[in-house]
Amino acid sequence: MAPALLGAIDYAKAWADKTPEHVTTVVLATDGYPTKCAVQAIEDVAAIAEEAFVGKNLKTFVIGIGDGLENLNTIAKKGGTGAAIMVDSGNAGEEFLAALNSIRGSMTCTYKIPVPASGEADLDQLNVAITPYNGSQEVLPRVGSEEECAGEAGYYLDDPSNPTQLTLCPASCERGATTAADVQVVIGCGAVIK
Structure with missing residues (x-):
């Protein structure tokens, strides 16, 4: 074993x-x-x-x-x-x-923020996309905190000034778990901020 x-x-x-x-x-x-x-x-x-x-x-x-x-x-x-x-x-x-x-x-809804080869992650270029099995991709908006999720889709950072990870809002986390969704954390396009 x-x-x-x-x-x-x-x-x-x-x-x-x-x-x-x-x-x-x-x-x-x-x-x-x-x-x-x-x-x-x-x-x-x-x-x-x-x-x-x-x-x-x-x-x-x-x-x-x-x-x-x-x-x-x-x-x-x-x-x-x-x-x-x-x-x-x-x-x-x-x-x-x-x-x-x-x-x-039971998979976690917390993800590490990828650090590009150049060094620091540009938070203005950070996006989270969720794609349900046999569904269309949705780019999630960033909110300021878990409280700001308010039952809506989105994600928030662990530390707004020096983040190392992000967490999906409860509604997005549940959607990901119940639809066998693929969640991607991507740096490269302008961030969607709510």
Whole structure:
């Protein structure tokens, strides 16, 4: 289990570095504890997930298929996702799909602001676009704070004078989760500010 998780995390780190405008996570799905090859304790596997979460803010979701897999919660907790999702092996297909949808729905609505190769991000050129699955792209307006969202679409910065991340307004966050939307943070065109 540890080599598989380590390989997935290494790949996810590389992907996250190439696509900082996207949220990258790892999903570990297993039907049991490590019992073959280089057997490692669950705590050792959890330490791999913890290092990725603490070092790169890379979360590890865990899906356990079968009974008696409660120790997988240790990996999920150290990986920043709280608890493993347990799937009944009698109805594995439907429950596994539901687990993946649950993970997709719980994805964060906070994104890092990409820093261009030139150094500093020009906030006057920062845009956030949301594209629902099979839908049209919408460029979201920037608002001053979460309070200014007022039930409308948009996003706001964590620190207006020196931001490092942005958060979607609750209405946009919910829309993204319920429509399997693609969210892109782009620097390059004039910002839409409400």
